[in-house]
Amino acid sequence: MPKSKRSKLITLTKTQKKGKEGKELLFNQIRESLEIYKYVWVFDVANMRNTFLKDVRRDWTGSRLLFARTKVMAKALGITREEEYRENLSKLSKYVKGAVGLLLTNEPPETVESYFSEFKKSDYPRAGQIATVSFTLPSGVIYSRGGQIPEEDDIPLPHSLESTMRTQLGVPTTLKNGKVYIDNEFKVCGKGDILDAKQSRLLKLFGIACAEFTIRLVAYWTDGKVHELDSSPDSVGELSEGDMDDDEE
Secondary structure: OOOOOOOOOOOOOOOOOOOHHHHHHHHHHHHHHHOOOOEEEEEEEEOOOHHHHHHHHHHOOOOEEEOOOHHHHHHHHOOOOOOOOOOOHHHHHOOOOOOEEEEEEOOOHHHHHHHHHHOEEEEOOOOOOEOOOOEEEOOEEOEOOOOOOOHHHOOEOOHHHHHHHHHHOOOOOEEEOOEEEEOOOEEEEOOOOEOOHHHHHHHHHOOOOOEEEEEEEEEEEEOOEEEEEOOOOOOEEEOOHHHOOOOOO
């Protein structure tokens, strides 16, 4: 039997430059949770939104979900074989980099995978994200949904927004008979464009929630083994020791 490392003191010198107490608290919380929960999952997030992450936390109140400093989370699991809190947790820590979090739970893998495969939330895109739709404002009177629905089911854009459209958002509008108007159609964005601040504001103004908050399960640890999930949601493979790369995080 390998010597237990649970009571071994691990220094956080390399990861602590500020907020030392907060990092130590996170470190200890993870170590305590490793004594309670059978499964440790690493997940990554697309289009991070705190509001939606709170929904996930609420749904998993019997488990522990952490989205915090990756260096501290990896350190708590153990980056090397000598530091790992439990057998082979160092193999899981290699995935703790980037926009990832940890889920510690006693729920079986089938339950976890089923939940996260169905958890999707729509939101407005932010500047710097890639547009998933093309959107063009039709010429004439501008309506509140920008031509996405029939005019008879829509209402004209409030005239008070004309100045904002023209001076802040770059749309060549005019005010005619109290209505916001453009002479020619105006392309807001094309699918695949990297959105700037003006484009993202226009998409939100016209109610186009084309960003999707999703959580992708990356890998999990249980009973001394690490399992990696590939692009197929039903396919899980166990990592061998040779698959472990150096963690630069």
